[in-house]
Amino acid sequence: MSVKLLKQLSTYKSALIGLTVILALVAISVYAVVAIPYDKAALLWRAGEQQWLDNPRNAMPSWVSLLTRRSLPETLILDTGKPQPGVSKAVVPVAGRFSRVKIEFSFNYGYDDFPSELNVFFKASFNASPPLVTVHWVKPNGEDVTLKTLQIPKEGSYYVSNDDALAKELRSALSGKLNKTIEYEVPVTTLLFAVEDEDLLNPGTAKVMKGAYKLWMEGSAFETGVDVDAKLTVYGKVYGWAGTDHLRRDLGIAILWGTPIALSFGVIAAVSIALIQMFIGAVSAWFGGSVDTVTQRVTEIIMILPFLPILIMISTFYKFNIWVLLLVVIALSVFGGGVKNYRAMFLQVKEFPYVEAAKAYGAGSFRILTRYLIPKVLPTIIPSVVLSVADFVFLEAALAILGLGDPLTPTWGKVINDSYRNGALYKGLYYWVLEPSAMLTLTSLSFAMLGFALDKIFNPRLKEM
Amino acid sequence: MLALRVKTVSEPLLSVKGLRKFFEVKKGFLGGKAYLKAVDGVDLTVAKGEAVSIVGESGCGKTTLGKTILRLYSPTEGSIKFDGRDVTRLKPKELKWYRRETGLVQQDPFGALPPFMTVRRILEEPLIVHGVKSGRTERVRRVLEKVRLTPVEDFAGKYPHMLSGGQQQRLVIARSIILEPKMIIADEPVSMLDASVRVEILQLLEELRKQYGLSVIYITHDLSTTRYFSSRVYIMYAGHVVEHAETKEILSKQMHPYTKALISVIPDPDPLNRFVTRSIPSGEPPNLLNPPKGCRFNPRCPSLINGVCNVKEPPLIEVSKGHHVKCWLYD
């Protein structure tokens, strides 16, 4: 029977497309679960900024570079703790307790756009006196700029791109060079990386000076046994295949992990609600009388209750995680409209001659319900179950967007919620909204296409010849 | 509680006396009950191994009568005795043995078969329900051979929609006899089948009857088949049995005006039929919610005795041996 079904299904192109996409989504889910086990994913997602410090904030996906004609910068990390070409560090003891500290970072910068941030992280081991260094910046044209003189903390950072004093200084120096006043607040990253010509006067036209850059620091340590480690992070504007969010988290994790969550939420909700409703409808229809009356009145009352407001109400008192949310959704939906549909179907089916025949050879109510009525009705509910998966996937997302969902689990809806809360569209961070939306749309569409094709198969009246 | 079996040699297998089955119908929104008097006082007997027909038009109550006899409905009044035991008031749990002793063959062969079960499964169901644990495969095979759905291996795995109408009905018959019942009620068993297949089914039932001493009650609207397949005929009209006699007797010497009308309008294949305008009693069968006073046929009867037929219900009068008529004309 299922071979026949597949054959019939294959005549509908929409069903094939839908099925293919669903299988792809399942594959993605399997990959997500295998590659990043749930615990790890949850941990990553809920971890604070420390976890994500190496990522740029609100970075676009790397492939955007392919679409724009400009190459967008990726994050560049040079760490004294990890020996690489272009990194050199020396802590050389000099007379007494003093040591000379010199750290150099050299790199090539060939992108068309400026970095988003520039940061130097420090880790030093000392007792009481922190080492003192002066940080310099060398541009490809040889120009050396002193950035700042600072004390190296045991653990901390010199947030170069946030250094307002430095910004003012560089700006006035630039004004002097160009003999013109600069109308806007040029950011540090631009000042450090730009070609110093008239183009700098307008924010959009500033050009990047491509070539070899160096950030070096020299200074002294005042104790013995002092060690210093530094990490230069030139934050890019793109990251990974999905970009990052406001907390620098790799959106890829959320998109990937959103898949199994969405699919399981949708499928579990759709299937369990349909099965329970079907059972309630069957019992109501078969036993009739007072059982039927009571069940129907209860169903009607619950149907009238507003689903979403109640959910909102509950969630303002209790914050729940996504699986409890699933349970609540199921519990609220079980006495829904489907009960009436299924009851109508069972009322019809129980009058079929073969049911009467079963009574005539002595089959009991339970047997008739489970072996004769339900198997007849079950195939016809399959299309609506498939279609309702799409509904539940969207429901979960909608709840998340309203802020009702699980704040700690990486789901598509949560990503959209974050993007909304952080003004993504206002800031032009379209990818942040489009990626989860595309996934939602794709999932719903595929289930809808499959569902409609199944509907045409199981409902012969809709069949096209 | 099982009644004591009191059996004499000549006692019929099935004995129905004064059977009434009314259906409650709600009239209007504020209630008030009305009763649809589907079966209103029927006596019927079937001997062991006998084939009996109940003939009537749709709405006359013959199907309700059959289902009430099988206890698919509960009788409103009257008594049903089967094999010496009174089954009239037994509760569903107490009727399990009765379900084993009786079988039902329905009108719609395809509707009577669960479309999602294989032939083998369909036949095993009654066995499973009655707790037959071993030897099921053998019994299924034997019964399939009996109804000539062979080779058995070919048919056992098929689904109902893969069978022709005639094959489906043979499967229904197989299912009805697999528990080795004593009586079968066949409700219009061939009316949905093609003409050339009908005789095959009816002959099969006849064969089974002879072989197993089965009693068969045929419910039908087709008087013509009764000639060949039943020894006695009950004519029903509007919930009453208006005439019953041996088949040959009824077909040659009808007494009741309704039976006479019925016989006169049924055509045999005859080219002269097209020149004959038949006389037909006017009107329609009565509404069983409010049947006419007296004899239920009286508004349409060409031999109406005013003041009698439309006032008092006629009794069942024995006109000759075994031939009873419910009509004032024979008082």
Add this chain to the structure above:
Amino acid sequence: MEGKQLSVEGLTMYYKTMRGEVKAVDNVSLPLLKGETVAVIGESGCGKSSLAKAIIRLLPRNVSVYRGTVLLNGLNLMELSEEEFARKVRWVKITYVPQAALNSLNPVIKVGDQMIEPLVLRLGIAKREAIEKAAEALTTVGISKDFLNRYPFELSGGMKQRVIIAMSLTLRPNLMILDEPTSSLDVLTQASIMNLLKAVKRDLKVSMMFITHDVSLSSELADKVAVMYAGQIVEFSSADRFYLEPKHPYSQKLMQSVPTLRRDKELAYIPGSPPSLLNPPKGCRFYERCSLKFEKCEVEPPTIPVDKVSSVKCWLYG
């Protein structure tokens, strides 16, 4: 009987399904004289309903082959455009009463309004005139004019069927095609409808094609009999001869399977079932189930005339 009312020659109609092409009507030829009734007898799936629909051009959406000649009083209907056919022939010259027609009455529209609808909307007849015609038609079938203002649920099954027949008589068609007009009715009601059709035939001189599976019933109206099997007409005969002496082995077996009320006979049945119209066998289509078959039957027999009126599609007569 005067000239030919209807002459069908080589009418063929196939339609496509997911499992293949169904050869529902396969090269059917049929004459019908004026005022005459031809009964088309056959069992389920033989194509008799498809034949009716092919004549009146109510083709299924998935029709693949539709050819042949249908002459109505000399006019070749197959040559008419769809629009012409709808305007000039359907419901005007030929009417069609499909199976279970009494269920096709709209339960929420008054009987009278339904009767005049095709007249007013399609044929542009003025409403008052249409109502007159409808009233006249109702009287012809023995229903009071009052029923024009009633709803279908107020009528019994027999009365509804009379209304249907009345509707198809309103424009005094040349030919009425009736497909199982009495199938859901009681024996007595059936007899009264047959009486009505006999009266229509006699008084209005309408030619009729009466399609049924009930052999006995067909004798109530038939002047000629056409037996259909697996999409083909296997025998065409005058009624006088057919009911006493059918010629084709299938017709003979069919006649043997009809139980008679008034006389005893040896009943028989035909084992097996008709061939599928998806892939009908080459050669005689009754070959599998025929007890009189011989070698030549593996080639499809032609329609062999037996006398001036009758013909049989069987090698036994070749």
